[in-house]
Amino acid sequence: MESEFHRIKRLPPYVFAEVNALKAKARAAGKDIIDFGMGNPDLPTPQHIVDKLCEVAQDPKAHRYSASQGIKGLRKAFVNYYQRRFNVPLDADKEVCVTIGSKEGLANLASAITGPGDIILTPNPAYPIHPFGFIIADGSVRFLPYEPGPEFMAALDRAVRLTVPKPKALILNYPSNPTACVADLDFYGQVVDFCRFHGIYILSDLAYAEIYFDDNPPPSVLQIPGAKDICIEFTSMSKTYSMAGWRVGFAAGNRKLISALVKIKSYLDYGVFTPVQAAAALALNGPQTCVEETRQIYKERRDVLVEGLAQAGWVIPSPKASMFAWAPIPEPFKHMGCMEFSKLLLTEADVAVAPGTGFGEQGEGFVRIALVENKHRIRQAVRSIRTFFDNADGALKNFDAKLHDSKRAANS
Numbered sequence: 001m002e003s004e005f006h007r008i009k010r011l012p013p014y015v016f017a018e019v020n021a022l023k024a025k026a027r028a029a030g031k032d033i034i035d036f037g038m039g040n041p042d043l044p045t046p047q048h049i050v051d052k053l054c055e056v057a058q059d060p061k062a063h064r065y066s067a068s069q070g071i072k073g074l075r076k077a078f079v080n081y082y083q084r085r086f087n088v089p090l091d092a093d094k095e096v097c098v099t100i101g102s103k104e105g106l107a108n109l110a111s112a113i114t115g116p117g118d119i120i121l122t123p124n125p126a127y128p129i130h131p132f133g134f135i136i137a138d139g140s141v142r143f144l145p146y147e148p149g150p151e152f153m154a155a156l157d158r159a160v161r162l163t164v165p166k167p168k169a170l171i172l173n174y175p176s177n178p179t180a181c182v183a184d185l186d187f188y189g190q191v192v193d194f195c196r197f198h199g200i201y202i203l204s205d206l207a208y209a210e211i212y213f214d215d216n217p218p219p220s221v222l223q224i225p226g227a228k229d230i231c232i233e234f235t236s237m238s239k240t241y242s243m244a245g246w247r248v249g250f251a252a253g254n255r256k257l258i259s260a261l262v263k264i265k266s267y268l269d270y271g272v273f274t275p276v277q278a279a280a281a282l283a284l285n286g287p288q289t290c291v292e293e294t295r296q297i298y299k300e301r302r303d304v305l306v307e308g309l310a311q312a313g314w315v316i317p318s319p320k321a322s323m324f325a326w327a328p329i330p331e332p333f334k335h336m337g338c339m340e341f342s343k344l345l346l347t348e349a350d351v352a353v354a355p356g357t358g359f360g361e362q363g364e365g366f367v368r369i370a371l372v373e374n375k376h377r378i379r380q381a382v383r384s385i386r387t388f389f390d391n392a393d394g395a396l397k398n399f400d401a402k403l404h405d406s407k408r409a410a411n412s
Contacts, residue, residue, distance in 0.1 A: 010135050015358035019342050023352050034381040037352040039177065039323060039370045043242040043297065046290040052282040056275035066271035069262050070098020070250075074277045077284040078250050085209075086220040094255050095228070097262050100272055102207050102234040102249035105261065107133040108268065109203065109232070109251065112260040114139040119163050121156065121200075122171040125178055125359035125366075130171045130205065142167065143360065146176060148183040153190055160198050169201040175208040175218050178359045178368040179326040180319035182212075185219050192224040192231065201257065204233040207249070210240040210291055212321040213299045222253055232257040239323060240291055241283045248272050248280045298323055301371040301378055308382035313389055316369075325369040327353075332392065336399050338367050344395055349388040351381045 019037065026033050056062050069075070075092040082088045090096055099105030106129050114120070114137035122130045124143035131141045142163055144155045159167060172191065174183035195202050204221045212218055221231050236249035251261055271277070305325060306318045316327040328334075333341045338355040345351045345367075354370070356363025373381070388395075 007136050007138075011132065015339070015355060018339070019346060019352065019355065022343060022346050026346065026350070031350055033346070033350050033352055034373055034377050034384070035352045036369045036371075036373065036381070037354045038372070040372055041239060041242045041244050041323070042372045042374070043294060045242050045246070046283070048286060048290075049241060049243070049279045049283045053275050053279040056278040062274040062278070064274075066274045066277065068265040068269050068271045070096070070271055071274060071277045071281075074098055074281040074284075077281040078252070081284045082220070082222070082252065085217075086223050088220060088222045090252055091255075095252055095258055097251045097258050097265070098272060098277065099234070099249045099251055099261075099265075100269065101238065101247040102205060102236040102251075103129050104247070105234050105249055105251045106130070106203070106205065107136070108264045109257065109261045110134045110137040110139070112264040113168065113201070113257065117165065119165060119167040120169050120171065121159055121167045123152075123173065123176070124361065125356060125363035126171070127173060127177045127205070128359065130173060131360070134169075139168075143362070144170075146179050146362070147181050148174065148187040152187075153194070156191070156194060160194075160200070166198070167200055169203055170195060171203045171205065172221060173205040173207075175212065175319075175321035177205075177208065177322060178324055178354070178356070178363065178366075180317075180322040180324050182216075182218055182321050184216075185223060188219065188221045188227075189224050192221065192227050195230055196226060200230065201254070202227070202231040204231060206233050207236040208239055208322040209235060211295060211298055211323050213295070213302060214320055216320075218321055228253050228255075230254060232261075237280055237283065240294070241280075242294060243280070243283070246272075246276050246280070248276055298371050301373075301375055304375045304378045305369065305371065305382070308379060309385065312382055312386035314385065323371045325371070326356075327367050327369055329365055329367065330389070332396065334365065338364055340399060342367055344399075345385065345388070348392075348395060349381070349384040351384055 023033055075096045078096055079090045079092045082090050110133040114134050116138040118139040120134040120139050120141050121144055123146035142159050145152050209218050221227055222233055232251055232253040234251050238244040314330050316325055319325050329341050342353050342355040354368040356366035
């Protein structure tokens with residue numbers, strides 16, 4: 001009997017497992033670990049949304065099966081959101097599907113449109129579901145640079161010219177998880193024109209659209225004229241309304257892709273629990289002061305983190321959007337790689353971060369820091385990191401000695 005299943009064999013070892021095991025061990029020993037590793041929002045869901053959930057949950061009829069495409073009221077609320085936020089009109093019946101979080105939507109669309117050997121283009125580093133949703137569906141992935149601009153467009157052109165068969169789809173994710181890069185409409189316009197010409201679908205992940213820190217809200221690719229001919233866009237309630245555990249998101253755009261997603265989902269699920277959908281509709285239709293407050297909290301956390309680490313000797317770019325900082329490893333530690341550096345931060349400073357290689361091989365040299373601890377905890381983490389840096393000579397010497405011994409053993 002075969003020892004491992006076909007699709008499981010295509011998945012590499014989970015990069016975060018080692019750090020997670022160390023984190024669990026440290027907590028079991030009573031250590032107070034400040035966890036910047038997982039992008040799991042710590043803010044409470046706004047009370048009026050919770051109240052609506054409780055209200056609708058009192059109705060016995062709401063406990064029956066829901067609709068896999070999503071209830072009509074929620075789809076209409078989402079249409080209204082896209083109209084006022086992006087000035088993009090949508091048909092609630094043919095161009096919108098409610099998903100069980102954007103991750104589920106991406107995975108099910110991958111299953112719907114991917115055949116063995118189909119080529120999907122995705123940035124590297126990337127949120128793992130972007131490449132692996134298609135790898136699980138028996139597709140193949142070709143990587144592109146993650147930063148929008150001329151280098152991305154040149155790599156996209158090479159990929160289309162040199163890849164056989166021609167790529168089926170391109171994944172975009174701006175604001176990006178993990179890199180926090182943002183894109184503008186000029187870039188989206190170039191990509192849409194290119195992909196329309198070559199007959200390539202665009203799958204855009206816009207989960208962090210409302211977590212931004214300057215006067216330029218992240219745009220939607222669907223704002224580009226003709227984008228609906230080839231584009232589908234995924235969004236989420238998770239970060240905007242601190243509803244990560246509620247598992248509700250959306251897909252919108254190209255009718256053929258939406259139809260394929262709806263058909264697959266009709267075989268796989270009955271949709272999100274109806275009271276959750278009713279509460280999500282209230283969130284989209286109701287006052288948005290809670291979104292502005294959430295945005296301000298993340299901005300303040302970003303500033304405390306970036307400024308504090310700079311004073312500690314670790315200079316990292318200040319993200320313009322998302323709830324992440326993409327931090328280059330400090331020079332004295334760069335040679336050890338992101339995994340060993342992450343483990344050192346955990347064991348020596350009681351701070352957990354995500355190693356960059358968890359998002360692809362091009363993530364080497366970086367760690368992702370999630371803004372999911374309050375300002376007091378961030379300051380505490382900065383102090384611990386500064387103390388670690390000030391006393392890091394011993395840790396560096398131990399690592400260099402182990403590296404030397406392993407090289408000598410390999411050459412013997």
